[in-house]
Amino acid sequence: MSEVLFLAHRVPFPPDRGDKIRSNHFLRRIAELAPVHVGALADDAADLAQESAVAAISQSHCIVRRNAPLQLAALSALGQGLPVSLAAFSSAKLQRWVHAVLEARPISAIFVFSGQMAQYVPPExxxxxxxxxxxxxxxxxxxxxxxxxxARRLLYAREARLLRRFEEATARRATTSLFVSREERALFESRLSGAARPDVRALGNGIDTELFDPGVVQPAPELAGEGPAIVFTGQMDYPPNITAVELFAHQVMPLIRQAHPQARFAIVGRAPTPAVRALEGVGGTMVTGAVPDVRPWLAGADIVTAPLLIARGIQNKVLEAMAMARPVLLTPAAATGIGGVDGEHFALAEAPLALAGRALALLSDRAAAEALGASARRFVIAECGWDRMLAPLQALIGAQTDVA
Incomplete structure (x- = not known):
């Protein structure tokens, strides 16, 4: 039987952040279709502790701690003329393991999750x-x-230039390249050089609507109070998330609190930076840090917001909030790729005054807000199930076995 090599830039367990949710579902589906060997990098000891979960689903595995400081990776990349993203995820140990697996096992397909891992696919x-x-x-x-x-702008411009070149070369080497939305696929294709076009497809994220069900969890008691609660969830050392919550706390919440003086803004997510921690108390803001389960925080929210100015792909945080039947307030960037309709499945606004206006409208008409949330849940149940999203995987990897 043909086997599959699965490479990921982070250990795909637990599925508790956007990239891990996607890689975890892809890995589990591939493991149903064929024997799979998993190579992945670990950010920290918590990732390493997930090795038993990887072992349980795979025929063999290699988990390597990624411990080179970013500054050292940057110096290495500068010296070699490479994107920093590649140097930061480079491991001689993982490279040796990949070669050993390819020599020893009947690997017919390699599934590569995230562009940084394309460096491990041998040219031959x-x-x-x-x-x-x-x-x-x-x-x-x-x-x-x-x-x-x-200096930072110049470094980012260099990274963008070199990474763009690497992405195109990788897509031309691959049998098929995937993006999380039609918009991302179109963007990528618009940046390709030459007339020949590689096989590039959109394969979206799904949502587990049985897990994210407002009927199975109780609201977080921390959100109980006289004023309305607005919630943001996400990885809080991620620059676009930081920018989003700073904007909302400093520019949107003061406008909301003119009408609702007791309104609160909860920033829920792991690894808040000092800049995020500094928002505690600003305009009714609370910063929770990591929580064991985001669902109670979503369940207790009067509004869930994602005021992202920079957003790539489909935002899992938005799908989760919609599945929990909450009224969701989004910027156009955060809504990209979801496919819903403004005013029917979520509320769209971009400038601080417009965001505050849509929030106040939702808070003033609770029946309409609840109807918006219910419509959002119906939409993701119908359109965003993982089974539907992952249906093309069997053909993509060339698996001949029946679905388990």
């Missing part, structure tokens, strides 16, 4: 290569390069 491999870029990383760095100190 002749089987299928499915490259899941998820989103266009080089475009993200181009956006970063527009603001900040000069």
């Amino acid at each position: 491999f002749r089987g299928r290569v499915v490259m899941d870029f998820v989103d266009v990383d080089s475009a993200k760095f181009e956006a970063y390069a527009q603001t900040g100190a000069l």
Whole structure:
């Protein structure tokens, strides 16, 4: 029986953040279709502790701690003319393991999750290569390069330029390349050089609507109070998330609190930076840090917001809030790729005054807000189930076995 090599830039367990949710579902589906060997990098001891979960689903595995400081990776990349993203996820140990697996096992396909891992695919491999870029990383760095100190802008511009070149070369090497939305696929294709086009497809994220069900959890008691609660969830050392909550706390919440003086803004997510921690108490803001389960915080929210100015791909945080039947307030960037309709499945606004206006409208008409949330849940149940999203995987990896 043909086997599959699965490579991921982070251990796909537990599925508790956007990239891990996607990689976890892809891995579990592939493991149903064929024997799978898993190579992944670990950010920390918590990732390493998930090795038993990886072992349980795979025929063999290699988990390597990624412990080179970013500054050292940057120096290495500068010396070699490589994107920093590649140097930061480079491991000689993992590279040796990949070669050993390819020599010893009948690997017919390599599934690569995230562009940084394409460096591990040997040029001489002749089987299928499915490259899941998820989103266009080089475009993200181009956006970063527009603001900040000069040295930082120059570094981001370099990263964007080199990464764009690497992404195109990788897509041309791959059998098929995947992106999380039609918009990301179109963006990538618009940046390709030459007339020949590689096989590039959109394969979206799903949502587990049985897990994210408002009927199975109780609201977080921390949100109980006289004033309305507005919630943001996400990884809080991620720059676009930091920018989003700073904007909301400083520019939107003061406008909301003119009408609702007791309104609160809860920032829920792991690894808050000092800049995020400094928002505690600003405009009714509370910063929770990591929580064992985001669902109670979503369940207790009068509004869930994602005021992202820079967003790549589909935001899992938005799908989760919609599945929990909450009224969701989004910027257009955060709504990209979801496919819902403004006013029917979520509320869209971008400038602080417009965000505050849509929030106040939702808070003033609770029946309409609840109807918006119920419509959102119906939408994700119908359109965003993981089974539907992952149906193309069997053909992509060339698996001949029946679905388990």
